[in-house]
Amino acid sequence: xxxxxxxxxxxxxxxxxxxxxxxxxxxxxxxxxxxxxxxxxxxxxxxxxxxxxxxxxxxxxxxxxxxxxxxxxxxxxxxxxxxxxxxxxxxxxxxxxxxxxxxxxxxxxxxxxxxxxxxxxxxxxxxxxxxxxxxxxxxxxxxxxxxxxxxxxxxxxxxxxxxxxxxxxxxxxxxxxxxxxxxxxxxxxxxxxxxxxxxxxxxxxxxxxxxxxxxxxxxxxxxxxxxxxxxxxxxxxxxxxxxxxxxxxxxxxxxxxxxxxxxxxxxxxxxxxxxxxxxxxxxxxxxxxxxxxxxxxxxxxxxxxxxxxxxxxxxxxxxxxxxxxxxxxxxxxxxxxxxxxxxxxxxxxxxxxxxxxxxxxxxxxxxxxxxxxxxxxxxxxxxxxxxx
Amino acid sequence: xxxxxxxxxxxxxxxxxxxxxxxxxxxxxxxxxxxxxxxxxxxxxxxxxxxxxxxxxxxxxxxxxxxxxxxxxxxxxxxxxxxxxxxxxxxxxxxxxxxxxxxxxxxxxxxxxxxxxxxxxxxxxxxxxxxxxxxxxxxxxxxxxxxxxxxxxxxxxxxxxxxxxxxxxxxxxxxxxxxxxxxxxxxxxxxxxxxxxxxxxxxxxxxxxxxxxxxxxxxxxxxxxxxxxxxxxxxxxxxxxxxxxxxxxxxxxxxxxxxxxxxxxxxxxxxxxxxxxxxxxxxxxxxxxxxxxxxxx
Numbered sequence: 186x187x188x189x190x191x192x193x194x195x196x197x198x199x200x201x202x203x204x205x206x207x208x209x210x211x212x213x214x215x216x217x218x219x220x221x222x223x224x225x226x227x228x229x230x231x232x233x234x235x236x237x238x239x240x241x242x243x244x245x246x247x248x249x250x251x252x253x254x255x256x257x258x259x260x261x262x263x264x265x266x267x268x269x270x271x272x273x274x275x276x277x278x279x280x281x282x283x284x285x286x287x288x289x290x291x292x293x294x295x296x297x298x299x300x301x302x303x304x305x306x307x308x309x310x311x312x313x314x315x316x317x318x319x320x321x322x323x324x325x326x327x328x329x330x331x332x333x334x335x336x337x338x339x340x341x342x343x344x345x346x347x348x349x350x351x352x353x354x355x356x357x358x359x360x361x362x363x364x365x366x367x368x369x370x371x372x373x374x375x376x377x378x379x380x381x382x383x384x385x386x387x388x389x390x391x392x393x394x395x396x397x398x399x400x401x402x403x404x405x406x407x408x409x410x411x412x413x414x415x416x417x418x419x420x421x422x423x424x425x426x427x428x429x430x431x432x433x434x435x436x437x438x439x440x441x442x443x444x445x446x447x448x449x450x451x452x453x454x455x456x457x458x459x460x461x462x463x464x465x466x467x468x469x470x471x472x473x474x475x476x477x478x479x480x481x482x483x484x485x486x487x488x489x490x491x492x493x494x495x496x497x498x499x500x501x502x503x504x505x506x507x508x509x510x511x512x513x514x515x516x517x518x519x520x521x522x523x524x525x526x527x528x529x530x531x532x533x534x535x536x537x538x539x540x541x542x543x544x545x546x547x548x549x550x551x552x553x554x555x556x557x558x559x560x561x562x563x564x565x566x567x568x569x570x571x572x573x
Numbered sequence: 574x575x576x577x578x579x580x581x582x583x584x585x586x587x588x589x590x591x592x593x594x595x596x597x598x599x600x601x602x603x604x605x606x607x608x609x610x611x612x613x614x615x616x617x618x619x620x621x622x623x624x625x626x627x628x629x630x631x632x633x634x635x636x637x638x639x640x641x642x643x644x645x646x647x648x649x650x651x652x653x654x655x656x657x658x659x660x661x662x663x664x665x666x667x668x669x670x671x672x673x674x675x676x677x678x679x680x681x682x683x684x685x686x687x688x689x690x691x692x693x694x695x696x697x698x699x700x701x702x703x704x705x706x707x708x709x710x711x712x713x714x715x716x717x718x719x720x721x722x723x724x725x726x727x728x729x730x731x732x733x734x735x736x737x738x739x740x741x742x743x744x745x746x747x748x749x750x751x752x753x754x755x756x757x758x759x760x761x762x763x764x765x766x767x768x769x770x771x772x773x774x775x776x777x778x779x780x781x782x783x784x785x786x787x788x789x790x791x792x793x794x795x796x797x798x799x800x801x802x803x804x805x806x807x808x809x810x811x812x813x814x815x816x817x818x819x820x821x822x823x824x825x826x827x828x829x830x831x832x833x834x835x836x837x838x839x840x841x842x843x844x845x846x847x848x849x850x851x852x853x854x855x856x857x858x859x860x861x862x863x864x865x866x867x868x869x870x
Contacts, residue, residue: 218689219796223698354841382841388791388800391586392835392843395579412700412792419790423709423718443699447792450704 208252209245209510211237211500212272212281212302213493214265214293220386221260222411224441225285228489229307230255233282235477235490236497239470246504251497254278260285260355260385260411262292269293273302279510280305280503282496285489286410287311287356290324297321302512303519305500307492308436311360316540320516323534323543325492325499325526327460330540333364335458335549335570336406336433337374342568343431345403347377351393351417352408353385361408361435385410390417394424408435415447422451431456433551440487440561453557460488460547461528462569463562467491470498471527485562488547495526519543582715583836584829589717589725591828593783596728597801598808598820599735600779606752606815607772608662610677615805616798617688618777622650622784623793624692630703637706639720643727643785650781654774657684662773663766692795705789724786731782732821735775739817748772752815780805800844807847811854813864823862826850 213233215226237253245251254276256268265284272278281297282305284290290309297304298319306314306324310332315324340348350365352358362380369376379400381393394417397405405426407417414434421427433456438444440459445452467475474494478486486494499519506522507514520543524532534543551568552561597619604612629642661684665676707719739745750758751768759765784798791797808827812819827847834846854861 217698218693219794219799223794224700227698382839383835384841384844386800387843389586389590389831391590392583392832393840395582395586396836396840399576399579412794415700415792419718423721424716443701447700447702 207249209247209249209504210252210254210272210276210278211497212269212276212278213253213255213283214258214268214272214281214289215255215283216260216285216289216411217255217257218259219412221258222285222438224443225308225411225438225489226257226283228441228487229283229285229493231478231482232474232486232490232493232495233497235474235481236494236501239474239477239494240497240501246501247508247510249510251501253497258284258286258289260289262288265289266292266296269296269302269304270300273300278302279512279515280500282307282500283493284309287314287360290314291356294319294322303516305496305519307496308489309357311356312364312540313356313360315542315544318536318542321512323519325495325532325545325547327458327546327549328540328544329360329364330368331546331549331570332435332458333361333368335551335568337365337368337372338570339433339456339551339568340376340404341374343404345376345431347379347400347402348404348406349379349397349400349402350381350406350408351390351397352380352382352406353410353413354382355385355410357410358382358385358408365406383409383413385413387413388416390420391424394421394426397421398424398426402430405430405432406435407432410436410438414438418448418451418455427451428454434458437488439554442484444561445558449557453554453559456551456553456567457564459550459552459561461491462548462550462566466529467527468525468529470525471495471529474527487561491527495528495532498526499524499532578714579836581713583832585712585715585717587829587832588825589712589721589828590832591825592725592728592732592821593787593824594801594804594808594827595821595824596731596779596783596786597805598812598824599732599817600776600783601802601805602809602812602815602817602820603779604773604776605809607748607776608666608769609755610662610665610673611681612773612776613678613681614685614688615777615780616796616802617685618650618654618780619784619798619801620692620793620795621653621688622646622781623788623797624696624701624784625649625781626785626788627701627703627793631701636704639703639705639707639723639789640727642703643782646785647778647782650784651774651778653781654777655770657777658770658773663769666766666769689795696795698795701793703788703793718790720789724790727786728783731779735779736817744771803844804847807851809861810851811861813861816861816863819861819863 215229217226237251241250258265280303284306285308287309290306291313303321312329352362437459439457502524503515503518507518519534526532532545548571552564554564625646634642661680705720709716710722808823812823830846835843
């Protein structure tokens with residue numbers, strides 16, 4: 186009986202190893218718990234999983250199935266780096282995607298440039314992710330200068346003169362704050378800026394919001410990610426900043442289905458960043474994905490899910506173009522190829538100057554909810570900005 | 574920037590949040606004073622309280638009966654505490670005393686991960702809010718969310734009731750006796766394991782109450798108890814392990830320090846000011862403001 190058990194166990198291990206040998210692994214490092222934006226991570230995961238299923242249903246890549254290895258960065262660089270090392274060393278992945286938080290993506294890239302497995306950041310915007318021109322670093326997301334240029338255009342259009350920035354002390358928050366101050370100076374906008382930073386694990390923002398209120402700004406820039414976005418909105422309503430003073434949320438969190446559950450009373454009038462126009466057409470594979478997603482989750486996909494799906498499709502096409510699962514060949518294929526993703530536009534990763542190195546940048550929109558419980562696709566597009 | 578109004582507003586904000594921090598610390602310190610163990614899963618009982626509050630308000634009672642939901646949520650966490658003590662903690666106390674700390678640490682850390690995973694598995698990583706119909710209240714020059722004022726008043730009432738029960742009832746006397754000498758109460762014919770069960774239930778119920786009270790203010794999600802737990806432990810160190818007045822005073826001190834630091838020094842370091850206070854207290858008075866040096870046989 187004991188011998189039979191040992192044989193059975195050995196057989197199972199051998200079968201598992203054989204199955205793994207047939208698969209090509211892709212790592213997905215996303216925030217799935219606080220202080221990370223876990224809801225954002227979950228959206229990317231949903232998209233990536235559908236991407237894997239789609240590729241495998243069509244026969245896989247290079248005669249093998251794709252397998253997704255999911256890790257939780259918690260938004261901390263140290264966790265992200267540990268996850269990357271494990272994904273590469275133990276799971277033998279050929280690429281790591283995900284990377285919602287900028288600090289995590291920057292940390293991972295510092296290790297990835299030594300280990301050689303490429304990264305494809307799908308929702309991290311800090312300039313340093315691609316501006317360092319590492320061979321392994323790729324991105325399909327709006328970078329800081331583009332996002333800031335969009336809101337500077339918005340500020341100018343609205344005639345705002347005093348702006349309060351409430352930013353988390355992360356690469357994301359500090360990067361966007363510094364870029365705003367720099368563009369204000371270089372573009373001679375002449376805006377008076379109040380800069381207040383906070384720890385992204387903070388829950389009580391009363392002290393910061395009282396300072397903002399005393400400054401009497403024309404606009405509050407809410408540069409937080411995850412729970413603090415919502416806490417700042419609620420507490421700003423309490424101290425009397427909202428709805429009188431406009432607030433711009435620095436990413437697309439308000440497009441998520443949970444937004445109106447959390448902000449039924451104070452969500453109207455909020456400005457927010459979005460990364461594609463809901464009126465813009467999706468590509469063929471984007472439309473197929475949207476239909477699959479809606480059937481599976483009973484809601485329309487938003488940017489995070491679309492980009493998570495797109496990342497898998499790009500990596501799969503990159504592997505096909507490379508004709509090999511070797512990370513170096515994949516890097517070469519990504520640099521030189523043109524890829525299909527969810528937008529109805531070709532995606533490329535040229536060795537471009539500055540922050541645009543290996544970077545496909547979606548358009549940046551500033552939208553506004555104009556009535557309670559409004560579908561984000563019906564929100565007003567106040568500014569539509571594309572990289573010049 | 575240093576206007577009188579801003580100073581008063583900051584002080585009010587600090588006191589309000591400090592009392593709520595104290596509620597959490599009280600649960601930690603109470604369990605320790607009776608059972609001589611640290612419950613590392615306190616934040617998860619806070620989280621369970623907040624989810625119960627959300628479910629009761631959103632699905633069963635409605636926002637008008639938020640106060641009833643708070644009582645039921647607190648009672649629910651109390652019952653959960655009794656079950657956890659019976660199933661996981663009580664067996665530890667049948668082990669040799671020298672190993673209790675180790676077992677308690679492992680068991681409560683495992684419980685932390687278990688409860689967090691259950692919450693994520695059942696409700697996902699998303700945030701929820703039970704909402705509140707309470708209007709914004711002006712406390713002096715400071716506008717405050719009605720839910721936050723209600724939480725403050727509930728917390729004060731809970732602290733007063735807790736103190737009165739300990740001070741004026743026979744069971745409170747038994748609890749105080751157990752905190753002084755577990756052997757002593759046993760020789761007086763009191764079932765110390767039964768006292769443990771109630772103490773553990775009360776301690777985690779205080780965390781659950783804090784979670785339910787703060788659910789509309791700080792939202793509901795699987796790791797929402799994490800920061801409050803850290804604050805709770807900071808307060809326990811500042812006030813003195815096992816000291817109930819110490820928990821209240823240290824809570825208010827921490828709240829004030831964080832608020833004034835964030836408003837007038839640099840808000841980026843809001844969570845660090847508490848640690849600075851902890852270090853200062855440890856240097857000047859290692860047992861905390863109201864703690865007493867332990868006696869060992």
